[in-house]
Structure formats: C-alpha cells, structure tokens
Amino acid sequence: MKGRTTLKDVAKIAGVSIGTASMAINxxxxxxxxxxxxxxxIAAELEYVPNEIARRFQAQxxxxxxxxxxxxxxxxFSHPYFNGIFLGITEVLEKYxxxxxxxxxxxxTDEQSAYQKILQNRAADGVIVASAAATDKNAFRxxxxxxxxxxxxxxxxxxxxxxxxxxxxxxxxxxxxxIKVHGFSRLAHISGPLEHSSARTRLDGLLEALQAHQLExxxxxxxxxxxxxxxxxxxxxxxxxxxDPPRAVFIGNDLMSVGALQALGEAGLSAPKDVAIVSFDDVxxxxxxxxxxxxxxxxIKELGHSxxxxxxxxxxxxxxxxxxxxxxxxxxxxxxxKLVVRRSCGCTxxxx
Amino acid sequence: MKGRTTLKDVAKIAGVSIGTASMAINxxxxxxxxxxxxxxxIAAELEYVPNEIARRFQAQxxxxxxxxxxxxxxxxFSHPYFNGIFLGITEVLEKYxxxxxxxxxxxxTDEQSAYQKILQNRAADGVIVASAAATDKNAFRxxxxxxxxxxxxxxxxxxxxxxxxxxxxxxxxxxxxxIKVHGFSRLAHISGPLEHSSARTRLDGLLEALQAHQLExxxxxxxxxxxxxxxxxxxxxxxxxxxDPPRAVFIGNDLMSVGALQALGEAGLSAPKDVAIVSFDDVxxxxxxxxxxxxxxxxIKELGHSxxxxxxxxxxxxxxxxxxxxxxxxxxxxxxxKLVVRRSCGCTxxxx
DNA sequence: CTGAAAGCGCTTACAG
DNA sequence: CTGAAAGCGCTTACAG
Numbered sequence: 062m063k064g065r066t067t068l069k070d071v072a073k074i075a076g077v078s079i080g081t082a083s084m085a086i087n088x089x090x091x092x093x094x095x096x097x098x099x100x101x102x103i104a105a106e107l108e109y110v111p112n113e114i115a116r117r118f119q120a121q122x123x124x125x126x127x128x129x130x131x132x133x134x135x136x137x138f139s140h141p142y143f144n145g146i147f148l149g150i151t152e153v154l155e156k157y158x159x160x161x162x163x164x165x166x167x168x169x170t171d172e173q174s175a176y177q178k179i180l181q182n183r184a185a186d187g188v189i190v191a192s193a194a195a196t197d198k199n200a201f202r203x204x205x206x207x208x209x210x211x212x213x214x215x216x217x218x219x220x221x222x223x224x225x226x227x228x229x230x231x232x233x234x235x236x237x238x239x240i241k242v243h244g245f246s247r248l249a250h251i252s253g254p255l256e257h258s259s260a261r262t263r264l265d266g267l268l269e270a271l272q273a274h275q276l277e278x279x280x281x282x283x284x285x286x287x288x289x290x291x292x293x294x295x296x297x298x299x300x301x302x303x304x305d306p307p308r309a310v311f312i313g314n315d316l317m318s319v320g321a322l323q324a325l326g327e328a329g330l331s332a333p334k335d336v337a338i339v340s341f342d343d344v345x346x347x348x349x350x351x352x353x354x355x356x357x358x359x360x361i362k363e364l365g366h367s368x369x370x371x372x373x374x375x376x377x378x379x380x381x382x383x384x385x386x387x388x389x390x391x392x393x394x395x396x397x398x399k400l401v402v403r404r405s406c407g408c409t410x411x412x413x
Numbered sequence: 414m415k416g417r418t419t420l421k422d423v424a425k426i427a428g429v430s431i432g433t434a435s436m437a438i439n440x441x442x443x444x445x446x447x448x449x450x451x452x453x454x455i456a457a458e459l460e461y462v463p464n465e466i467a468r469r470f471q472a473q474x475x476x477x478x479x480x481x482x483x484x485x486x487x488x489x490f491s492h493p494y495f496n497g498i499f500l501g502i503t504e505v506l507e508k509y510x511x512x513x514x515x516x517x518x519x520x521x522t523d524e525q526s527a528y529q530k531i532l533q534n535r536a537a538d539g540v541i542v543a544s545a546a547a548t549d550k551n552a553f554r555x556x557x558x559x560x561x562x563x564x565x566x567x568x569x570x571x572x573x574x575x576x577x578x579x580x581x582x583x584x585x586x587x588x589x590x591x592i593k594v595h596g597f598s599r600l601a602h603i604s605g606p607l608e609h610s611s612a613r614t615r616l617d618g619l620l621e622a623l624q625a626h627q628l629e630x631x632x633x634x635x636x637x638x639x640x641x642x643x644x645x646x647x648x649x650x651x652x653x654x655x656x657d658p659p660r661a662v663f664i665g666n667d668l669m670s671v672g673a674l675q676a677l678g679e680a681g682l683s684a685p686k687d688v689a690i691v692s693f694d695d696v697x698x699x700x701x702x703x704x705x706x707x708x709x710x711x712x713i714k715e716l717g718h719s720x721x722x723x724x725x726x727x728x729x730x731x732x733x734x735x736x737x738x739x740x741x742x743x744x745x746x747x748x749x750x751k752l753v754v755r756r757s758c759g760c761t762x763x764x765x
Numbered sequence: 766c767t768g769a770a771a772g773c774g775c776t777t778a779c780a781g
Numbered sequence: 782c783t784g785a786a787a788g789c790g791c792t793t794a795c796a797g
Contacts, residue, residue: 065535078785079774080784083775083776084777091783110532113534113535113536114466114535114774115470115775115776116775117469118467119776119777120775120776121790123466134500138497138499145490147490151517152486152487161514161515162513163513349671419790421790431769431790431792432770432791432792432793443766444766448766448767463791464789467790467792469791470790471792471793472773768795768797769795770794771793772792773793776789777787779784780786
C-alpha cells in the first residue's frame, strides 16, 4: 500500500527507461534478452507488482463483469438458483482472468439501484442481467449505452442477446405428467411473479397442456407467488383452504415447493398422498425434501456458463474487429429442460 | 464506451477549467453557486458520467473488498455456509458503496491462486479471508504486505484480526446433549478437515465433553471428512459398517449430515431411530431434511457482517488518522453458538 | 472563486 | 533495440 515500488523504481535501478522496463515486464519481444533479464531480476528483488488500477486506467478496461440482479442481496443469496448462475459465470471468468461483480439492490422495491450502481460507475466491461422482470426497462439501458450485455431469461426484444430455458416445454411436460401418468383432471398452479417472463411462460405451458386435454385452470386454483419459500407456503395454505381443494399442483420453482410442503405438513397433510406436486428447477434442495420433488430440471449452471462465454466472446471479438456491434447481438439461446421424476408427484421412482 | 463524454468536454462547453468542473461536480463548496449550476446543467445535458476507473486511479483506491476463499468456485457456491457469509458482507458493503470481489481457486489443491489473484492485482482495498486452513501461510502475506485483512474463523496469531464462533462451546453442548438428554455413552464423530481450526476445535469440544463424563472416542468412531455432503455420506457408510456401529454421531456440519442421512436411508436405517445425529451450522437445509436436524447454530450472516464492518472501520479509520496500524488490529471477536433442538437427535421437539 | 499545472503509474507510438 | 514523450481522465494543491 504505502510506498509501493513502482515501475519507475525498477527502471531507475535497472538503468533503463520506464518504457523499456514496461516492455520487459510484459515480455514484449522487442526488448533485448539481456535487458529483459536484468529488469526482471530487479523487479523480483524489489518485489515489484504492477499497479493494476493504473493498468486498467491506461487500457480503459476494468477486467470486470457485472452481474446485475434487481433483487436484494438477501433474496439473491438465499435462492439456490443464483448460486448455480454464479458458479457457471465464475468458472468461465476464472478462465479469462476476469473478476465478477455482483450488483444487487438495497430494497426489493428499488430495482433501479442494482443497475444504477453499474451505470454510474461504468466499472465493468460487460454486463449480465438475470432475473429481471420482462417489463423492466432499466435493463435495456445497458445495451443502449453500448455495453455488451447478455440477459439470462427470456428477452425477446430486438438486438438483445439472451440465454434461457424452454420454460414452455418444461411446464407443458410437467403438466402432462400429472394428467397422463397420474390421471388428474384438475390442476392448481402456484406461479412465480407474472411480470417475469419465466413465470408467465410456465403458466402458458400449463394452460396449453390443460387445453390439449380439454381441461381448464380455475381462477381460484392459481396463486401468484414470487418464487420464495414463503410464497409457496402461503400459496399452498390458500389452496388447501378452498372448499374443494385441488389434488395436484404444479409449482413454479423448487423453493416454493419447499414452502408448500411445509404448509401441507402443518395441516396434517402430505404429498403425494393428499396433494401431488410437480415443481421446477431441480436445485439441490429438490432431492432433500420429503418426499423428494418431481421437478423440471433446468441447467442453471450452464445458463451462467453460456451467458459468460457469449459475453467474453463479444468482448474479445470486439477487440479483434474494432467494431462494437457485430457477433452474437440479438441471438436467443435456449436450453432444453427435462422432467426429473421423484416422488412428490406420486411416482414411486428412484431418487436420482 | 467509445467516445464517452469526459470532464474536459463538459468544462469546455461550460466555459470553465477542468479543475473547476471537477469541483463543481463533486459539490465542492469552494465553487460559486452559479458556476456549479451551469456545469451541472451541461453535464446532465451531455449525460456525463465520471470515469470511475480514472477516479480510482487518482485516489489509488479500488472501492473493492476481496473475499478470499481458498476453495473452488464449485465448492464455494454449493456450500450454503458461504451464502450466509456473502450475504452478511454484501449488506455492509452496500452501505459503504463498496464492491465485493469473490476470489476462489481453480482447483481445490491450488489454494494459492485464490490469494495470488488478489496479491497480483492489488485490486482491492482490503481483504476478508474465509475458510482457510490454520496451516495456511498464504493468508498472512496480506497482513505482511500491509493489507487491511480480517479473517473469518479462528486465527489466533499475533496481530491478526478475526471474527469467529465459539466452536468449542458449541461442540461441547452438542455432545452433552447426546450424553445427558439421550443417555448415550458412546459417540462417533464425522469431522471437518482437521487442518481447519473449526474442525479441530469442534473435535476438541467433543473430546472434552466426553471426558467430562468419563467417556472416550474410539479411534474407529472418528471419520475425518471435508465438510462436503459426499464426505458425510462416506463417513456414515463407514460407521454403520463397523461390527458394532455407534448409535449416536456428532457431525461437523449440516451438509455432511445431509449426506449421512442419505447413507442411512440407503442402508434401510433412519435417524434418530437407529442413529441419533447432532450437527453444526443450522443452515437452511437443516430444517428440510427428514428428520430435521438438531444442530448447533452459528450466526453465519453475522460473521460476514461483522468481518466487513471491522474492515470498513479500519479502512475509513486509516483515512482519518493517516496511520495504518491502529484500531482493531489483532482482535478476536467471537460469537456465541446455540443448540437448536429438532428431531434428528431423538427429541420430539418442534421444528423452529 | 477560478485557472493552469502537476501528478496518480502505466503503455504505446514515435524517433533515433 | 531503447529513450523520451504523450496521454489515459481525473483530483488536488498552488497561484492569483
């Protein structure tokens, strides 16, 4: 910190100019072998470490990728979904020597500020936006300002690159499983926040599957949650309090299913005996509940992975071509989902 | 990105010097009210955003705190413990407008590199080290280099500030619960990696509690794990394969208990009927297993919180006093633990 | 109250 | 192959 040795010190002692010292240290082939050796030697002796901030300033690059998640830190760090996202992103950033900057909001109602922090500082070379509402305009500002940006989720706007999952097919399959395998003719649904396209699309998949079997969703059988455990708890309480409670529920994510299971337990009920449950995500938790959850697996880590790869491609691609608008701009990558059958639906299957 | 408007642009159009423009934008009271207004107006018009990298360079501060965890990203993001740590840290950094930089290692055997990344770059104003082995010398380099650093865990070296938990008392209480409440006279233990002081200290607590009741730990009743679910699984398999398997196990953390429960299930056994289990951590998972875990609660989020607060205090304290070696240097903060009784130990208690 | 200058530590053309 | 200079965008003394 204090009096750190600088390039200037190294250069002086090595008896060369700062420029030469710089090139030596960066292994620029222009510099003479012997000179380089000497410089490196002195640098080692003085324990010289390049000042990264100065480098970044010089290069006008931060070597940082921001992940913007317009929710509170508490939300983000308690939802296993984001863990998977972070893991995927981190793995690729590590490869590129980049750093991850997680930007959350101080209050759930103040989603703006997660964006603001990045926009204000411009302290990132690129941005990944996750779990934003489809209606969230903030997200688009990054793109407008020329930031390389990749969305995780369904953003079908022009010119935006996104990676997502086939929520529709996943929900459809989950629904059909309850109808065709278990013979239910009435399904309830605890959804995520419907201004999120993931929640909306899962609902659509459910509705279509119902319709394909000439079934309908009763208005009282739909509870809109927010993907939290609490919401699943409340939602299930509501459903079982109905005069004629549903016997099968498709729940928008695993965390809500955990809450739903709790609500059942408290009411002296259990899944799948009283209520069959099919869920979405297949996070680690899904195997631990009792019964373990039948759930639509989405490749969460791969989402992060792929978002980061695409972003890095754009960042390095930009450097190569000098152009800011080429490459994958506006593409939508979609991963397949897969129903993992465990026991909450009434199957007696294994526990994989 | 490209042609961003700079202070110079603003200054020119506003018809003032760059210095004045700078002061105006930073609300320096020296500058005349009218001048400031004009500058601000022009700045808004041009959508001027200060270049944060330049600012950092100028101030030689990164506004970033590094959290160094010498494990792989995959380890870090799958252990709920770290979620709690991140949450606590993030909440305070948000308050100070600082950014979090999570530094992990590409390979579990390569713990060095988590440190290296920070050391090399110096791209952080301060460092929090978590989950380092007691033998891990790397950690001390930060302090040697004059970095403000706070350890999470038990680091009783001179001059190092740490925040930790009373592992000893927690383990002692857990052990006594099994002995005194449930009447066991033989306990097994699945520990964390014993080069980590948390694991070592929990083992010590167990041993002391046993000894206080004239009991001993059989060598074959100790399995050294690594805090992973897998380790708990393997450890429990080993224990139940003994000729005379133990009927009660103290397990070093909740994640291993999850694995242990799996092993029991596969063997057609269950807790607490066949084996009573008391665990450590009380992460979210602990409530979800069946049976829910009786476990020693440690205030994980508070650890992160407190580590970050201490660090920020030092960082801002340093600024105030201009001295780098004052304040909390070398203090050890210790949080209390508390046994949360659920059902894995054989109690029939509630589920809180 | 404001302008001109120096400087944070590096890298990168440009001469030589 | 190397040195001297310019410059990345800001802030902070220092004159005036």
